[in-house]
Amino acid sequence: MSASAKLPRWAELGLLPLINLAAALILSGVVVKILGESPWAALKLLVSGALGTQEGIGYTLYYATNFIFTGLGVAVAYHAGLFNIGCEGQAYIGGLGSGLVALWLGDRAPLLVVLPVAIMAGAAFGAAWALIPAWLQARRGSHIVITTIMFNFIAASLMTYLLVNVLIKPGQQSPESREFGANAALPAVHEVCAQVGITFSPSPWNLAFAIALLAAALVWVLVWRTRWGYALRVAGQNQSAAVYAGISPSRIIIQAMLLSGALAGCLGLNELLGSQHRILIDFPSGAGFVGIAVALMGRNHPVGILVAAVLFGALAQGGSQLAFDLPKINRDMVVVIQGLVILFCGALDNVFRAPLAKVWPGRLARSPQPSGGTSVPR
Amino acid sequence: MKLPRFVSILVAPVVFSTAVFAADFAPAIIYDMGGKFDKSFNQSASDGTVRFKKETGIEVREFEVTNAAQREQAMTRFAQRGSQVIVAIGFSQASAVEAAAKKFPNVKFAIIDGTVNLPNVQSINFREQESSFLCGMAAALASKTGKLGFVGGMDIPLIRKFAQGYTDGAKFVNPQAEVFQNMTGTTAAAWNDPTKGGELAKSQIGRGADVIFHASGNTGGGVMQAAKDAGKLSIGCDANQNYLHPGSVLTSAVKRVDVAVYQTIMDAKNGTWKGGPIVLGLAEDGVGYSLDEHNRTLITPAMEATLATAKADIISGKLKVAEYKVQ
Numbered sequence: 001m002s003a004s005a006k007l008p009r010w011a012e013l014g015l016l017p018l019i020n021l022a023a024a025l026i027l028s029g030v031v032v033k034i035l036g037e038s039p040w041a042a043l044k045l046l047v048s049g050a051l052g053t054q055e056g057i058g059y060t061l062y063y064a065t066n067f068i069f070t071g072l073g074v075a076v077a078y079h080a081g082l083f084n085i086g087c088e089g090q091a092y093i094g095g096l097g098s099g100l101v102a103l104w105l106g107d108r109a110p111l112l113v114v115l116p117v118a119i120m121a122g123a124a125f126g127a128a129w130a131l132i133p134a135w136l137q138a139r140r141g142s143h144i145v146i147t148t149i150m151f152n153f154i155a156a157s158l159m160t161y162l163l164v165n166v167l168i169k170p171g172q173q174s175p176e177s178r179e180f181g182a183n184a185a186l187p188a189v190h191e192v193c194a195q196v197g198i199t200f201s202p203s204p205w206n207l208a209f210a211i212a213l214l215a216a217a218l219v220w221v222l223v224w225r226t227r228w229g230y231a232l233r234v235a236g237q238n239q240s241a242a243v244y245a246g247i248s249p250s251r252i253i254i255q256a257m258l259l260s261g262a263l264a265g266c267l268g269l270n271e272l273l274g275s276q277h278r279i280l281i282d283f284p285s286g287a288g289f290v291g292i293a294v295a296l297m298g299r300n301h302p303v304g305i306l307v308a309a310v311l312f313g314a315l316a317q318g319g320s321q322l323a324f325d326l327p328k329i330n331r332d333m334v335v336v337i338q339g340l341v342i343l344f345c346g347a348l349d350n351v352f353r354a355p356l357a358k359v360w361p362g363r364l365a366r367s368p369q370p371s372g373g374t375s376v377p378r
Numbered sequence: 379m380k381l382p383r384f385v386s387i388l389v390a391p392v393v394f395s396t397a398v399f400a401a402d403f404a405p406a407i408i409y410d411m412g413g414k415f416d417k418s419f420n421q422s423a424s425d426g427t428v429r430f431k432k433e434t435g436i437e438v439r440e441f442e443v444t445n446a447a448q449r450e451q452a453m454t455r456f457a458q459r460g461s462q463v464i465v466a467i468g469f470s471q472a473s474a475v476e477a478a479a480k481k482f483p484n485v486k487f488a489i490i491d492g493t494v495n496l497p498n499v500q501s502i503n504f505r506e507q508e509s510s511f512l513c514g515m516a517a518a519l520a521s522k523t524g525k526l527g528f529v530g531g532m533d534i535p536l537i538r539k540f541a542q543g544y545t546d547g548a549k550f551v552n553p554q555a556e557v558f559q560n561m562t563g564t565t566a567a568a569w570n571d572p573t574k575g576g577e578l579a580k581s582q583i584g585r586g587a588d589v590i591f592h593a594s595g596n597t598g599g600g601v602m603q604a605a606k607d608a609g610k611l612s613i614g615c616d617a618n619q620n621y622l623h624p625g626s627v628l629t630s631a632v633k634r635v636d637v638a639v640y641q642t643i644m645d646a647k648n649g650t651w652k653g654g655p656i657v658l659g660l661a662e663d664g665v666g667y668s669l670d671e672h673n674r675t676l677i678t679p680a681m682e683a684t685l686a687t688a689k690a691d692i693i694s695g696k697l698k699v700a701e702y703k704v705q
Binding site: 059062063153156157159160161164168171172173174175176204271275276278280281282283285286316320323324327330331334 | 411413414440441442443444445446447448451452455469470472473491492493532533534535536564565566703
C-alpha cells in the first residue's frame with residue numbers, strides 16, 4: 001500500500017475497524033429495509049439480543065470462545081506467512097482428542113486430571129492434523145491453502161466414519177457418542193456464580209473461555225516476546241532474509257502450523273466438554289472459517305482477535321435473536337450481515353483508509369511507521 | 379410456500395404482542411440444519427404447519443437452527459414465551475429435547491425421527507424400511523437388467539435404513555438382483571449436492587443399473603435428472619416426487635412427516651395429546667409408495683398386485699422387514 005495511507009496506530013487499530021463495521025451495518029440496514037423491517041428495530045434487537053441480557057452475554061461469549069481459539073490458530077500461521085484454511089478440520093479432530101479423553105476419564109478421574117489431559121489431547125490431535133499439510137508445504141511446496149482445505153474434508157469423512165460406526169451410542173439414530181462422565185464437564189459460568197451466591201442466567205458460557213484468554217496471552221508472549229516468535233515473524237515476512245539470518249523457513253512453517261492446529265484443536269473444550277457433553281457430528285459448525293475473518297479483522301494480534309471474536313459471537317447470538325423475533329429475517333439474512341462485516345473489515349479494508357488518511361489533520365506531521373501487522377505479505 | 383410466510387410476517391407482531399396471555403395456543407416448530415425449504419424432510423414438516431394454520435388460523439412459531447447450541451436455546455425460549463407444544467424436526471435434536479423437556483415438564487414436546495423417554499415427549503418414528511422394501515420390490519420388478527442403484531445423502535444410520543430396506547425388497551423379488559450403493563458425502567453438504575448426485579447416478583447407470591432410488595434430500599434432484607436423461611427410472615423420497623419427471627419416476631417412498639406434525643399440534647390443541655413413542659409404518663399410512671397419474675403407466679397391474687400383497691403381508695406381520703440397527 002502507498003505511504004500516503006499511513007494513520008496513527010490508534011486510528012489504524014480502533015477508528016478504521018469501527019468505520020468499516022459501521023459501513024457494514026448501514027448496508028445491512030438497507031437490506032433489512034428492503035425486506036420490510038425497520039433497520040433501527042433490527043439493530044436494537046441485534047444488540048440487545050447479544051449484550052442486553054445475561055443469557056445473551058453468556059451465549060455471545062460462548063460463541064466468542066470458539067472464535068478465539070480458531071482466530072488465534074489462523075493468526076499464528078499468518079505470522080509465518082501461511083494461510084491456514086484448515087482450522088475447521090483441525091478443530092474437528094482436536095475435539096475428537098478431547099472428547100476421547102472425556103469419554104475415557106470422565107467417570108474415572110476428577111476434573112483437575114481430566115482437563116489438562118483433555119487440553120493436551122485436543123492440542124495434540126489438532127496439531128497432528130496440521131502436520132501433514134505443513135510438511136507438504138515445507139518440504140514439497142504443496143500450497144497450504146489447498147492441502148488444508150482438503151484436510152477439512154478428510155477430517156469430516158473420518159469423523160463421520162467414527163461417529164457412525166465406532167463411537168455411536170448403540171440403539172439411536174443420531175451419530176453421537178454416549179454422554180461424557182460428570183467429571184468431564186467444564187463448569188458453566190452460571191454454575192460457578194451460583195456457588196458464590198450470584199444469580200446469572202443459564203447459558204453454555206463456561207470455563208473454556210478462561211482457557212481461551214490464557215491461550216491468547218500465551219500467543220502474545222510467544223510471538224512478540226520470544227526468539228522463536230521473532231524467527232516466526234521474520235520467516236513470515238521475508239524468507240530470504242530469514243535464511244540469511246540463519247533461520248530455517250521450513251522448520252518455522254512446520255512449527256507454526258503445529259501451534260496453529262493445536263490452538264484450533266482446543267475448540268472441543270468449549271463445544272464438547274463445556275456445552276454438549278458428547279462428541280457429535282459437525283460440532284465446529286463453521287467456527288474454523290469464522291476464525292479466518294476474526295484473525296483478519298483483529299489484525300492477527302491477540303487483543304484484536306479477542307475483540308473481533310466477541311463481535312462475531314455477538315453477531316451469532318444477536319442474529320439468532322433477530323431470526324427468532326422477526327420472522328422476515330431468517331438465518332440466511334444473518335449470514336448476509338456477517339458476510340458484509342467480513343467484506344468491509346477484511347476485503348475492503350483499504351476503501352476507507354486512503355480517504356481517512358487524506359483528511360487526517362495530523363498528516364503533515366506523519367513519520368514513517370515501523371512495519372505493523374498490516375504489512376504481512378499476502 | 380411464499381404466501382403463508384408473507385402472511386406470517388403480517389400477523390407476527392400481533393402474535394408476539396399477545397403472547398403474554400398464556401391462554402393463547404402458540405405451537406412452535408424447530409427445523410434442523412437442513413432448513414425449512416429443503417424440498418424434502420423439513421419442508422414436509424413445514425407443510426404440516428401450513429395445513430394446521432389454514433384450518434385453524436393459528437400461527438405456528440418457527441426457528442431454523444444453524445448450530446448445535448441453538449437447539450436447546452430455541453426450545454427454552456419458545457417454552458418461556460408460552461408455547462404449549464414444541465415440535466423438533468430431526469434426530470439431531472434428541473439430546474436438546476431431553477434437556478428442555480426436563481426443564482419444562484408442563485410443556486409438550488414432540489420429536490420426529492428420534493426417541494426421548496420422558497412423559498412430556500412424543501417420540502415419532504417411521505418404519506422407513508417398509509416403504510423402502512416396497513420400492514425395492516417395485517424397482518426389481520421394473521428392472522430389465524436386474525441391476526439397481528441407491529444414492530444416499532449423508533452416510534448416517536437413518537439412510538442405511540433406507541438402503542437396507544430397498545436391497546432386501548429387491549432381493550425378495552429377484553434373489554439375483556444386484557444393488558449398487560453410493561453415499562453422496564460425509565458432511566451436511568451431502569443433502570444439497572445435486573451435481574454429485576447426478577454423477578453417482580450416471581456411474582451406476584454406466585454399470586448397468588436401470589432403476590435408481592435416492593434418499594438424499596435436495597441431492598436427489600440430480601439423481602432423478604440423470605436417470606431421466608439416460609432414459610432410466612428413478613425413485614423419489616420423503617415427499618411424493620413423481621411429478622418432477624412424469625414417466626421417469628417409477629414411484630416415491632413417501633414419509634408423511636407433514637401428517638405427523640399436523641397431528642401432534644392438532645392433538646395438543648384439542649387436549650388429546652399423549653406423550654410416549656409413536657411408530658408410523660405402512661399400517662398407519664405413515665409411510666408408503668406413491669401412485670398417481672404421473673407414474674400410472676409405469677406401475678403395471680401385475681406389479682401393483684404384487685406390491686399390494688406384500689404390503690398386506692407386512693401389515694399382518696406375515697412378511698418381516700428387517701430394520702437396520704447399529705451394532
